[in-house]
Amino acid sequence: MHYEIIVNENAGNGNAKNVWSTVQSLLDQLQVSYSVHLTNHPQHESYIANKLAARNLTNTVIVVVGGDGTLHNTLNGLQERQVDNDQQIPLAYIPAGSSNNFARGYGISMKPAHALQQILSADHAYQTNIGKYTEAIKNEHGYFLNNIGIGFDAAIISRSNHPSAKKRLNRAHLGRFAYLRKAIGVIYDQQPFSLMVQANGHRDAYGRAFIVVATNHPFIGDGFQVIDTARITDPAIDMVVSERKNWLQTLWVIRAFARGKLSHSKWARHYHVHKIHYTTTSLEFGQIDGEEMGNRFFDLTVSSTKYPFYQVPEQ
Known part of the structure; x- marks a missing residue:
């Protein structure tokens, strides 16, 4: 097996550079066949992945550090080229970012040496559930590994991605605090919005939606659980919708969100479906896998599909 390794040394505020140094040393010691591709500008990993997919590689795994x-950009770069599901190049992941939520959801060790061993010890690809979306207004389509959100969580991401404070907090291993600190500001500023949801032949209208998250596994932000029952092994998509009606109810909802119990609250609606369609009638913040989608109208259809990962999940 040959490994094409895509490394973003700036991930995790530079932590990925140290992680890659550790991994590279181990690969050399074990005399593993690999090639390395260092990213040098935003979205570069998508370009690299696209070029690798065009080569129709066999007996190859693409490893993301x-x-x-x-990881999100690499997956989408691959999928732009890969039409035939039987020809998909397997992925693997060594987490080196600030959140690493896919690693939590899949069962990948946060320790680089252990994560590498999970890759090297695999003898087959694991067909792994991921999310798929189309957005009708801008005619977009793509894939997500973690979640796609509108409203509250997306507004937090928008604030957190302007990062002088985030860098300081992450370096002190206080990323969760950064997320919560931004959340407090969003509670005051984020206005409720109209949302229409269609799933399983039913249509639900929400006049004061506040939190709208479709997810592939429990984790969001810096390790919080948005829906604690969501599992990456389940081919269905989980989505939670919560409205904002008054301050007391809003504080209760945020408390449930922070504790990973929002989907069990009487103030929220939990969908567990294979396909869901939902629209907004106002400009709202959106996020996908922790990356900003901008402030825009949304007409989203979300479903699940599969992608091969060449990595043994932790039990």
Whole structure:
């Protein structure tokens, strides 16, 4: 097996550079066949992955060393070229970002040496559930590994991605605090919005939606659980919708969100479906795998599909 390794050394505020140094040393010691591709500008990993997919590689695994955003861009770069599901180049992941939520959801060790061993010890690809979306207004389509959100969580991402404070907090291993600190500001500023949801032949209208998250596994932000029952092994998509009606109810909802119990709350609606369609009638923040989608109208259809990962999940 040959490994094409895409490394974003800037991920995790530079932590990925140290992680890659550790991994490279181990690869050399074990005399593993590999090639390395260092990213040098935003979205570069998508370009690299696209070029690798065009080569129709066999007996090859693409290993991503970076954060959730690096993995997201690599997956989407591959899928732009790969039409035939039987010809998909397997992925693997060594987490080196600030959140690493896909690693939590899949069962990948946060220790680089252990994560590498999970790759090297695999003898087959694991068909892994991922999310798929189309957005009708801008005619977009793509894939996500973690979640796609509108409203509250996306507004937090928008604030957190302007990062002088985030860098300081992440370096002190206080990323969760950064997320919560931004959340407090969003509670005051984020206005409720109209949302229409269609799933399983039913249509639900929400006049004051506040939190709208479709997810592939439990984790969001810096390790919080948005839907604690979501599992990456389940081919269905989980989505939670919560409305904002008054301050007392809003504080209760945020408390449930922070504790990973929002989907069990009487103030939220939990969907567990294979396909869901939902629209907004106002400009709202959106996020996908922790990356900003901008402030825009949304007409989204979300479903699940599979992608091969050449990595043994932790039990």
